Amino acid sequence: MNSRKQHLEPDEIAGRAADLHIWGYPYVFAQRLRFRFTLPLTPDAPRPDTSAGAAVNRLGHQRRLSDPTLTSGVAPNVDTLYSLAFLDLACGAFRLRLPDFEDRYYSIQIGEADSSTAAILGQRTHGPQTPEIMVHHRSRPVSEGDCVTTIACRSRFVMVAIRILVDPGRGDDLRTVHELQDRIELSGPGTPAGAPPRRLIERERRDETHDTAAFLDSLSAVLADTEPTEVPDWATDALGTVIRTLDDPALRRSADLGLAEGLRAIEQHVAALGLTVNGWSINDRGTDFGGDHLLRAAVAYSQIYINPAEEALYPVCERDDNGRPLTGTRCYTVRFERGNRPPVDQFWSLTVYHAGGLLYDNAIDRYAITDRTPGLHVGADGSLTIHLQTQRPTRPGVNWLPCPPGPFRLMLRLYGPRNPMWDPPPVRPHPFDG
Numbered sequence: 001m002n003s004r005k006q007h008l009e010p011d012e013i014a015g016r017a018a019d020l021h022i023w024g025y026p027y028v029f030a031q032r033l034r035f036r037f038t039l040p041l042t043p044d045a046p047r048p049d050t051s052a053g054a055a056v057n058r059l060g061h062q063r064r065l066s067d068p069t070l071t072s073g074v075a076p077n078v079d080t081l082y083s084l085a086f087l088d089l090a091c092g093a094f095r096l097r098l099p100d101f102e103d104r105y106y107s108i109q110i111g112e113a114d115s116s117t118a119a120i121l122g123q124r125t126h127g128p129q130t131p132e133i134m135v136h137h138r139s140r141p142v143s144e145g146d147c148v149t150t151i152a153c154r155s156r157f158v159m160v161a162i163r164i165l166v167d168p169g170r171g172d173d174l175r176t177v178h179e180l181q182d183r184i185e186l187s188g189p190g191t192p193a194g195a196p197p198r199r200l201i202e203r204e205r206r207d208e209t210h211d212t213a214a215f216l217d218s219l220s221a222v223l224a225d226t227e228p229t230e231v232p233d234w235a236t237d238a239l240g241t242v243i244r245t246l247d248d249p250a251l252r253r254s255a256d257l258g259l260a261e262g263l264r265a266i267e268q269h270v271a272a273l274g275l276t277v278n279g280w281s282i283n284d285r286g287t288d289f290g291g292d293h294l295l296r297a298a299v300a301y302s303q304i305y306i307n308p309a310e311e312a313l314y315p316v317c318e319r320d321d322n323g324r325p326l327t328g329t330r331c332y333t334v335r336f337e338r339g340n341r342p343p344v345d346q347f348w349s350l351t352v353y354h355a356g357g358l359l360y361d362n363a364i365d366r367y368a369i370t371d372r373t374p375g376l377h378v379g380a381d382g383s384l385t386i387h388l389q390t391q392r393p394t395r396p397g398v399n400w401l402p403c404p405p406g407p408f409r410l411m412l413r414l415y416g417p418r419n420p421m422w423d424p425p426p427v428r429p430h431p432f433d434g
Contacts (some may be wrong), residue, residue: 011256013245016238017258023235023264024219025295026115026300028208031222033304034157036072052084059085060185063178065166067359067367074357075303075411078368079349080163083181087188089154090156094138094188100129101178105165105346105415109137109307113155113226115300117287121149122309123346124416135160156225161305164304165347169374209263212255213246269298271318278426280315302357303411313417317410321426328405331389333430338382340425345416349373350386355407362402369401383413389432
């Protein structure tokens with residue numbers, strides 16, 4: 001054991017491991033998404049229709065709305081189809097051309113490697129048709145044309161996510177969206193030679209969140225593609241300090257405890273992302289993380305690559321109005337009174353997820369209730385009541401959103417939020433409605 005290692009205290013190691021986990025988790029998770037969608041070892045492998053995956057520097061299209069078969073990432077929406085590309089800006093600049101979407105909602109999000117958003121454009125910013133977009137690394141300036149929107153990014157690898165709204169109540173709408181996707185054009189340098197590090201593609205997410213050596217290995221690989229100026233000195237120092245503990249059993253245990261403490265802090269913060277109203281946690285800062293690393297990590301953990309707040313808000317609920325965790329062993333209702341539906345310019349939806357953030361496989365293939373869900377029952381007083389329960393109701397006229405038998409969470413999506421001060425109604429326990 002070297003002399004420097006002898007002076008490391010267990011509490012110091014645990015604290016540094018916890019801080020490093022909170023700071024580095026968004027990088028590692030964003031990297032995992034890139035690997036899952038690009039499949040660098042088999043980039044041309046077929047994908048399911050629910051996946052928008054494609055090789056690096058190519059555009060992939062999701063052809064079917066998300067369902068429980070989609071397990072890449074967390075909290076997938078069931079409102080839009082995605083067209084997705086992960087770009088290696090070390091190869092050069094890329095151009096993106098889009099069709100005219102008329103009055104349909106669409107957006108183009110450029111996501112950085114730390115899970116923040118470099119830009120969001122679309123119906124809100126440019127109306128039916130966004131001008132040609134050029135995406136490049138800030139270290140490689142490009143000349144701007146009169147009809148080109150230029151996005152300079154900090155990261156080598158960035159995500160381009162195009163969301164296009166689907167109305168499932170219209171039988172031909174999916175085909176219409178497919179035609180719009182097929183008219184999107186991405187041009188650039190092509191696929192780079194050589195595959196990314198193999199070790200990240202083979203590692204499970206649990207290993208990266210529970211095993212210090214695995215997490216440090218993944219984080220080190222991510223940072224190899226990150227400009228040194230993007231990594232604060234304390235994080236570089238902490239990474240080196242914790243790495244030096246790996247061959248000392250006592251200090252390694254302290255590092256493992258610190259890693260677990262960091263993960264615990266991230267999980268707990270999911271329920272307190274911003275304002276807490278009626279049991280709903282409302283992150284009104286969106287992706288404006290600043291130096292709040294815990295907020296960034298909690299958003300990455302539960303809803304990675306959400307839009308900035310001006311584009312959409314995502315209230316999350318994990319507890320009922322009595323403060324008890326949501327669980328499928330109970331039944332609940334969410335009641336929107338007349339005149340108190342979510343105030344949005346684009347669309348809203350209420351989606352239920354397993355506690356881990358994936359969709360729940362259920363008998364009626366319903367994962368959300370939205371402003372486009374056909375056949376909803378509205379009360380005589382104009383209210384809309386949604387029943388959350390595991391068992392199928394037998395009484396007619398019940399708006400049933402199936403929930404898992406165990407712990408679950410709810411997410412409201414408010415696209416084009418008209419009133420950021422609007423409070424979602426509480427989730428109330430209710431007798432079984434059967």
